[in-house]
Amino acid sequence: MKPYVICHMLGSVDGRIKQDIWGFKDHHKYFEEPASKIKADAWLVGRKTMQEFSSKKTFPANKGRINIPKEDFVAEQRSKTFAIVIDPTGKCYWDSNMVSTEQVIEVLTEKVTGSYLQHLRSKNVSYIFGGKEELDLKLVLKKLNKLFGIKRLRIDGGGHVNGSFLKAGLIDEFSLVLAPVADGTIGAPSVFEVEEGYGKRRATHFKLKSVKKIYGDFLWIRYLVFKGKAQL
Ligand SMILES: NC(=O)c1ccc[n+]([C@@H]2O[C@H](COP(=O)([O-])OP(=O)(O)OC[C@H]3O[C@@H](n4cnc5c(N)ncnc54)[C@H](OP(=O)(O)O)[C@@H]3O)[C@@H](O)[C@H]2O)c1
Known part of the structure; x- marks a missing residue:
């Protein structure tokens, strides 16, 4: 739906x-x-807008390849409302998985690196894949409904x-x-x-x-x- x-x-x-x-x-x-x-x-914004709310720190790039499967990750839910970002190549960094009272969901493509996925997992930030190289926004909406009940x-x-x-x-x-x-x-x-x-x-x-x-x-x-x- x-x-x-x-x-x-x-x-x-x-x-x-x-x-x-x-x-x-x-x-x-x-x-x-x-x-x-x-x-x-939930509310959803583009990567540029979300960078006004995400971490201002610069995170060091991990050396070496990190193999994390490019599969959706649903973190333990602490909130019934969500802050979603369209971030196809993984540019937003997080100090926590919350923006105000909303729990963060990253919408990615398979262009993201394993070390970025490791960062999201270390902060317990949920993420979904919306396409290999380009986003299929219809699929993104379906996943948001199915996985998070939005x-x-x-x-x-x-x-x-x-x-x-x-x-x-x-x-x-x-x-x-x-x-x-x-x-x-x-x-x-x-x-x-x-x-x-x-x-x-x-x-x-x-x-x-x-x-x-x-x-x-x-x-x-x-x-x-x-x-x-x-x-x-
Ligand atoms: N007045 C208001 O109500 C209001 C509300 C919100 C924001 N704003 C202002 O709007 C400005 C930002 O707007 P913006 O249009 O430049 O940026 P934006 O929509 O916030 O973010 C654009 C970025 O989001 C990603 N993106 C969005 N749609 C995508 C798609 N279909 N496929 C792949 N990637 C997609 C891309 O990230 P990558 O570049 O990483 O690929 C793209 O460069 C800011 O100044 C903000 O303050 C105003």
């Missing part, structure tokens, strides 16, 4: 997601408070990860906290980063579920992903 997937983001009116020049004192709350109101068993998953960015799930048609709902700012930085990460240039792909359409004015001039907009043919 595929979990129900809700993508949640804080974006400027021009779709930028990096808040470096927005000038908000407590920008985390504009993302976190609405996010906490979305019922979910029924509702919140995808929290960044743009690359959101774009991958959007392209694969795996997002059911989109929750956008629209900040009343225009960023304008050319090349800055945006809400959905799918591919460069215009090809055969068609844009994804949404159906409005609700809209609420919050924190003065912010809007919290919730959309259902339109799965049929859009009637405009």
Whole structure:
């Protein structure tokens, strides 16, 4: 079974997601408070976003080959909620297997080294394989449901990860906290980063579920992903 997937983001009116020049004192709350109101068993982010939460230490590379089978590893569960990272080649390092109250799950490809798997096992971090060289995101969602019982998953960015799930048609709902700012930085990460240039792909359409004015001039907009043919 595929979990129900809700993508949640804080974006400027021009779709930028990096808040470096927005000038908000407590920008985390504009993302976190609405996010906490979305019922979910887990949140999932891309490797770049997770490195804001994972260990800042550099781990020494192990000398020699370590042979650990490239098979899913489910650590003893201490938590019913999870923090998941899409980390295809194993770049996030961990001091513990928790981010706040959530237990970490690494989503890997078989490109990872044995010494990285040894690191994850030494910290009791669960990991699953989503493909040999490339990730099959549908398979990843199925495994998250089967191995960890995840029924509702919140995808929290960044743009690359959101774009991958959007392209694969795996997002059911989109929750956008629209900040009343225009960023304008050319090349800055945006809400959905799918591919460069215009090809055969068609844009994804949404159906409005609700809209609420919050924190003065912010809007919290919730959309259902339109799965049929859009009637405009
Ligand atoms: N405003 C908001 O609500 C919000 C929320 C979250 C993040 N952010 C911001 O967004 C920025 C980061 O966004 P980002 O788009 O640059 O990065 P990201 O999505 O956090 O991470 C991208 C990385 O994740 C891995 N990845 C993602 N999808 C993959 C796929 N389908 N297959 C293989 N690998 C995949 C790749 O890792 P490798 O490079 O290791 O292969 C890729 O480079 C940060 O500045 C962060 O603060 C903002």
